[in-house]
Amino acid sequence: MAILILVGFLWYASLFFQSFFLHRYAAHQTYTMSKTAEKITFILTWICQGPSYLSAYGYGIMHRMHHAYTDTEKDPHSPTYDNTLFAMMWKTKNIYQDINNKRITVHQKFTKNIPQWKRFDQFAGSRGSRIFWIITYTLLFAFLTTTWWQWLLLPVLFLMAPIHGVIINWFGHIYGYVNFKTTDTSKNLFRFDFLMMGEAYHNNHHKHSTRANFGGVHWYEIDVTYLIMRLLHNIGVIQLKMSAIKA
Incomplete structure (x- = not known):
């Protein structure tokens, strides 16, 4: 039971900071926060993502490219142009590393106002950190496991961020329902997004990419990440942009 609690906690903690910080802040800038809060969030993202830490710089640029080139050959991750899930994620990894290491030229429109903490990213994304x-x-598993099958969950923790990416960028373009007609294959995976904290409302997000709330089209589309963002806004930790609320 302790292992399941640990895995569940890390799943949602990692997912929250990927959605809240990397996606809705770095890529789409739906809210603002102080530089101190930003640096604290960098550190919390590292703690919660652990060995699969993603930099705000690399993620933010790559995600903007995904929206600009969705389902085309320039899309960093698209089931339309990648034959298998693994091929897509390998391509994504290579593009992410090329962006972080400045091995490719990126148009200025993808880098504008992207948050970056170079020294911390070098540490958090290093081999030693991972x-x-x-x-x-x-060691936690060695201490907490009570049966052999629980060890099968350990690789999930090692690859948490890529697994989150696979669920949305592969399955979210193949399965589900649509609320809006778009020029791409984005879909909403679940009526109530119990698994991805609002990220699975992918069709909604592609239609209104600047919205802070990915759900809300129907009463059952509850975006848990957005609810937490509203709380953080109300207590003054972040400031949601009015344009992101009304978009």
Whole structure:
């Protein structure tokens, strides 16, 4: 039971910071926050994503490219142009690393106002940092596991961020329903997004990419990440942009 609680906590903690910080802040800038809060959020993202830490710079640029080139050959991740799930994610990994390491030229429109903390990213994305988290998670499993099958969950923790990406960028373009006709294959995976905290309302998001709330088209489309963002806004941690609320 303890292992399931640990995995569940890390699943949603990692997912929250990917959605809240990397996606809705770095890529779409639906809210603002102080530089101190931003740096604290960088650190919390590292703690919660562990060995699969993604930089706001690399993620933000790549996600903007995804919206600009959805379902075309220039899309960093598209089931339309990648034959298998694994091929898509390998391509995504390579593009992400090329962006982070400045191996490719990126148009200025994709880099505008992207948050970056170079020294911290070098540390958090380093091999040493990833090995530290792998060892930490393995020791936790050694202490908490009560049966053999629970060890099968350990690789999930190692690859948490890529798994989140696969669910949305592969399955969210193949399965589900649509509220809006768009020029791409984006779909909403679930009526109530219990698994991805609002990220699975992918069709809604592609139709209104600047909205802070990915749900809300129907009463059952509850975006949990947005509800937390409203709370953080109300207590003054972040400031939601009016344009992102009304978009």
